Amino acid sequence: MEEKNFICTACPMGCKLIVRLDGNEVVQVLGHRCRRGENYGAQEATTPKRMLATTVRARGGLHPLLPVYTSAEVPKAKMQEILAILREVDITCPVKMGDVILKDIADTGVDILASRDL
Amino acid sequence: MKHNYDVVVIGAGPAGLASAIEAKKAGAEKVLVIERDREPGGILLQCIHNGFGLHTFKEDLPGPAYAQRFIDEARALGIDFMLDTMVMEITPERRLWLSSARKGYFSLDAKAIVLAMGCRERTRPQIRIPGMRPAGVFTAGTAQRWVNVQGFMPGKRFVILGSGDIGMIMARRLTLEGARVESVLEVQSYLSGLMRNYVQCLEDWNVPLHLRHTVKRVIGKNRVEAVEAVAVDEKWQFVPGTERIIPCDTLLLSVGLIPENELSKKAGILLSAVTGGPVVDQNFQTNFPGIFAAGNVVHVYDLVDYVSEAGNQAGHGAALFANGTLAKPQKSIKVNAGKNVRYVVPQFLDPQALKDEAIVLQCRVTQPIEEDVWFEVRSESQSIVRRSDRYARPGEMVSVKLTPSMFDDVLKAGELFLDIYAKSEA
Numbered sequence: 347m348e349e350k351n352f353i354c355t356a357c358p359m360g361c362k363l364i365v366r367l368d369g370n371e372v373v374q375v376l377g378h379r380c381r382r383g384e385n386y387g388a389q390e391a392t393t394p395k396r397m398l399a400t401t402v403r404a405r406g407g408l409h410p411l412l413p414v415y416t417s418a419e420v421p422k423a424k425m426q427e428i429l430a431i432l433r434e435v436d437i438t439c440p441v442k443m444g445d446v447i448l449k450d451i452a453d454t455g456v457d458i459l460a461s462r463d464l
Numbered sequence: 465m466k467h468n469y470d471v472v473v474i475g476a477g478p479a480g481l482a483s484a485i486e487a488k489k490a491g492a493e494k495v496l497v498i499e500r501d502r503e504p505g506g507i508l509l510q511c512i513h514n515g516f517g518l519h520t521f522k523e524d525l526p527g528p529a530y531a532q533r534f535i536d537e538a539r540a541l542g543i544d545f546m547l548d549t550m551v552m553e554i555t556p557e558r559r560l561w562l563s564s565a566r567k568g569y570f571s572l573d574a575k576a577i578v579l580a581m582g583c584r585e586r587t588r589p590q591i592r593i594p595g596m597r598p599a600g601v602f603t604a605g606t607a608q609r610w611v612n613v614q615g616f617m618p619g620k621r622f623v624i625l626g627s628g629d630i631g632m633i634m635a636r637r638l639t640l641e642g643a644r645v646e647s648v649l650e651v652q653s654y655l656s657g658l659m660r661n662y663v664q665c666l667e668d669w670n671v672p673l674h675l676r677h678t679v680k681r682v683i684g685k686n687r688v689e690a691v692e693a694v695a696v697d698e699k700w701q702f703v704p705g706t707e708r709i710i711p712c713d714t715l716l717l718s719v720g721l722i723p724e725n726e727l728s729k730k731a732g733i734l735l736s737a738v739t740g741g742p743v744v745d746q747n748f749q750t751n752f753p754g755i756f757a758a759g760n761v762v763h764v765y766d767l768v769d770y771v772s773e774a775g776n777q778a779g780h781g782a783a784l785f786a787n788g789t790l791a792k793p794q795k796s797i798k799v800n801a802g803k804n805v806r807y808v809v810p811q812f813l814d815p816q817a818l819k820d821e822a823i824v825l826q827c828r829v830t831q832p833i834e835e836d837v838w839f840e841v842r843s844e845s846q847s848i849v850r851r852s853d854r855y856a857r858p859g860e861m862v863s864v865k866l867t868p869s870m871f872d873d874v875l876k877a878g879e880l881f882l883d884i885y886a887k888s889e890a
Contacts, residue, residue, distance in 0.1 A: 353663050358860060360659035379854075396664060397514040399526045400640060401612060408503060410615040413512035415526045422668065429640060443532050461512060462505075462528035 347373065352390045356382040365391035395419035402432055402447060404464055407439035413461035414447050420454045427452045439464050469544075470786040471779070472560060472574035473497045474551050474727065477506020478768050479759025480580030481534035482775025483782065487578070488541045490783035496544040496572075498551055498562065504538075505531035506582060508768065510609045513633055515660070519769035530768060554731045556752045575786035576754045578778050579728060579742065583721040583760040585630075591719050593625075595681035600688030604630040604718040611637055619714030623691050624648045625679050629657035629766075629859075631718020636665035645669075646710050649677040649693055651700055654832050656720075656859055658766065679715065680707060688713055721764045728757070738807040739763040745796065746813040746823045747781030748774060756782045763809050763826070766861045770826075791816065797874070799825060802842075802883035804856070806830045815875040823866045829856040829884050836887040839864045843877030856884050 347366055354361040359379070365387045366374040375387035389395065397419055404412040420428060428451050437447065441460045448458040470492040473480045476499035488495045497504065508516070511527030518524060521533070538545075549564040560572045585603040593601075602618050608630060610616040620643050624631045627650035635645045648666060653676050655662055666673050680694040680702060695706035723741035725733075734743045734751040741762040742750040749756050758778035759771040784790035793814040801807050808827045817823060825841065833856045840850035841864055848870050856862060864882060866874060874880065 353659060353667075355660040355663050358659060359854060396668070397524060399513045401512060401615075409613050411613060413526060413528050413612065415512075415514060415529075425640075443529055461526040462509070462532050 350391050352387055354378060354383045354386050356380070356386040363387040363390075367391055394422040396422055396425070398425060398428060399461070400429065400432055402435040402437060402458075404441065405436065405438050407441070407464040409464065412437060412439075412441055412447075412464050414458050415461055416451070417457040417459050418455075420451075420456050424452050424454060428454075432458065466573070467575050468572045469494045469496045469574045471495045471576045471578065471782045472558075472572060473578040473580055473779070473782075474554075474560075475499065475506065475580035475582055475761070476501070476504035476535075476545065476547075477580060477582050477759065478508060478531065478534065478771045479582065479761065479775040479778075480506070480578065481531070481538055482772040483578040483580055483756075483758050483779030484543045485534065485538050485541060486776040486779035487576075487783040487786075488538075488543055490780045492576075492783035492786050494544070496546060496574075497538070498546045498549050498560070500548070500550045502548050504535050504545060504547065507605070510605070510612045511633075512612045513637070516768050519767065520772055527768075534772070551727060554727055554755070556731060556755070558754050576756065576782035578775075578782050579725075579733075579750070579755065579757040579761050580759055580775065580778075581724040581727065581761045583764055584724045586717065586720045586722060588717060591625075591717070593679050593682055595679075595692075596684055598682065598684035598686055598688050600684065600714045601682065602714065602716055604628070604634045604716045607634055607714075607716055608637070611641060617641060617643065618716075619643065619688075619712075621646060621712045622714045622716055623679070623693070623710050623712045624716045624718060626650060626718035626720070627652075627656045627662075627673060627675075628718035628720065629661050631716060632657050632661040632665040634716060634718070635671045636669055639669045639671065645671045646712055647671070647693065648673045649679060650675050651678045651696055652676070653698070654857070658859055678702075682715060683709070688715055691715055721760065723761050723763065725761060728761075731755075733757075736807065736811060738801070739809065741809075743811045744809065745793070746810050746817050747790070748778035748810070749781055749785075754782075754785050756785075763807065763828075766859060770861065770863075797877060798879045800879055800881045801827065802840075802881035804830050804833070804884040805882050806858075808882045813874075813880075815871065815877075818866055818868055818871045818874055820868065822868065824863050825866065825882055826861055826863045827882055827884075828861060829858055832857045833884065833886050838883075838885055838887055838890060840883045840885075841866065842881050842883065843873065844879065844881075846873065848873045848877070848880070852887065 508527035508531035516530035
C-alpha cells in the first residue's frame with residue numbers, strides 16, 4: 347500500500363493529510379477534520395486539479411496582454427499542454443469579461459475565459 | 465461654501481470602489497473617484513490569479529474580474545471617475561488639490577473624503593541588504609505588473625526574498641512563463657503568506673522554500689549575478705558557515721507592505737505607529753471629521769473581500785456625514801492590542817454606535833499559535849466576549865464581533881483590550 351502526504355487547501359486551516367492508496371484506489375484519508383478535507387485528499391492523491399490563470403497576446407487594447415482563466419479546475423498533468431496552446435493565441439480587442447477565448451481546451455471540457463474587458 | 469461633490473474617494477482600487485458604491489447607495493448624490501492610473505481597478509488588475517471573491521460573490525474569480533464587477537456597478541450607479549489624475553494635497557477642511565495632464569493644477573471641495581490609497585511594497589533600502597547595487601532587484605509587485613500587464617519578463621533565473629503572498633504567487637507565475645525560480649528565502653521560522661499559496665505556488669512547481677534564511681549579499685556589477693544566502697538564528701543573526709552562493713539574474717523582494725499615507729501625513733491626520741495607517745473609529749473616520757479611510761491604507765489586509773467590506777463601511781459613514789446625519793460621537797473609548805496582538809482596528813469606538821449595529825474588531829496576532837485559541841475582548845475588569853478557533857497566524861487577519869447585546873458592558877468599560885491566547889494557557 348502506498349501513502350501520500352498533502353497539505354489540505356480546502357480552507358486556510360492547512361491540515362496535514364495522509365492518503366493511503368491501493369494502486370489508483372483511495373483506501374483511506376487521514377488527518378482531515380472535515381468532509382471537504384477528505385474529498386480534497388482523495389482528489390489530490392488521484393487526479394489533482396487546479397484553476398489556471400495566465401495571459402494571452404492582445405492587439406488594439408490598452409495593454410498588450412489579456413488576462414484569462416479556466417472556467418473550472420483542470421488536471422495538473424495538463425497544465426503544460428494548456429499553456430503551450432495559450433502561447434499561440436493572438437486576439438483582437440475589444441474583448442468583454444467572460445468572453446470565451448477558447449472552448450474545451452486540451453480536451454478538458456473546460457473553457458478559457460477573459461478576466462476583464464479590454 | 466459650495467461643494468463640488470458630496471463624497472470624493474481617493475483611489476479606485478477595491479476599497480475606493482466599494483466606498484463610492486456604498487456612499488451612493490446610502491444617499492450621497494454626487495460621488496467622485498479619483499485615480500492616478502489610466503483605468504480604475506487598482507492592483508487587482510495585475511493580480512490575474514484566482515482566489516478572489518470567495519466571500520463576497522461565493523465564486524473563485526481572478527483579480528481583474530473581481531475589480532470589474534465593482535467598476536461596472538459604479539458606472540451603472542452614475543459615479544464620476546477622474547482618471548490619470550493625482551491628488552497632491554488634501555486639507556482638514558476637505559479641499560483637494562489635484563494635478564492632471566488634461567486639466568493642470570486645480571482644486572475641488574468635498575463634503576466628505578474617503579482615503580483609499582492602498583499600500584506600497586517595502587523596497588531594498590527598507591530592509592538594508594548589503595552588497596553591490598546592480599540592476600535586477602525588483603519588488604514582487606513590480607515584477608507582477610511587468611509580467612501580467614505590460615508583457616515584460618524581468619529576468620530568467622530568480623531568487624525571491626520573503627514568503628509573502630505576492631512573492632509566492634510570482635514564483636508560480638514566473639515558472640509558468642518559462643523562468644526558473646531557484647529559491648524562496650524567509651527570515652522568519654514560519655510562512656508569512658497563506659498556506660494555499662505555499663501548496664499551489666511553491667510545492668506544485670517544485671520551488672524550494674527555506675525558512676530562517678535571508679540574503680547576506682547581492683553579487684553583480686551591472687546586473688545581478690548571484691545572491692549569497694545564509695541561515696539566521698532566532699534573533700535573525702547570520703549563522704556563520706551556512707552561506708551559499710545562488711547564481712541568478714534577478715532578486716525579487718516580497719518583504720511586506722506599508723499603508724500609503726503621504727497625503728494623510730501632509731494633512732496632519734493622526735497615524736498609528738504600528739499599522740502605519742490612520743487611527744480610525746468604528747465608521748473608519750479619522751481624527752478629522754468628514755475624512756474617512758478604508759482598506760490597505762488603514763492596515764494591510766489578507767483578503768480583498770474584507771477590503772471591500774471596509775470600503776462599504778467607510779463609504780456609508782462618508783455619505784451620512786455629507787448629508788449631516790452621521791451621529792456625533794458621545795464618548796470615545798480606546799481599543800487596545802492586548803496579549804499576543806500586534807494591533808487592533810478600529811483604535812477607538814463610540815459605545816453608542818453599538819446600540820444599533822455590530823462593530824467588528826480586526827487584528828493581527830504577533831506570533832503563530834498552532835493550537836486551539838481564544839480571541840477575547842475585555843475591559844479592565846471583565847471579559848465581554850470571546851470566541852475560539854483552531855489556530856492564530858500572523859498571515860491571517862482575525863476579527864471579533866461586538867454585538868448590541870454587549871452594549872452595557874462596553875459602555876461601562878473605560879478601555880477595551882483584545883487578547884489572543886492558547887486555550888491551554890487559559
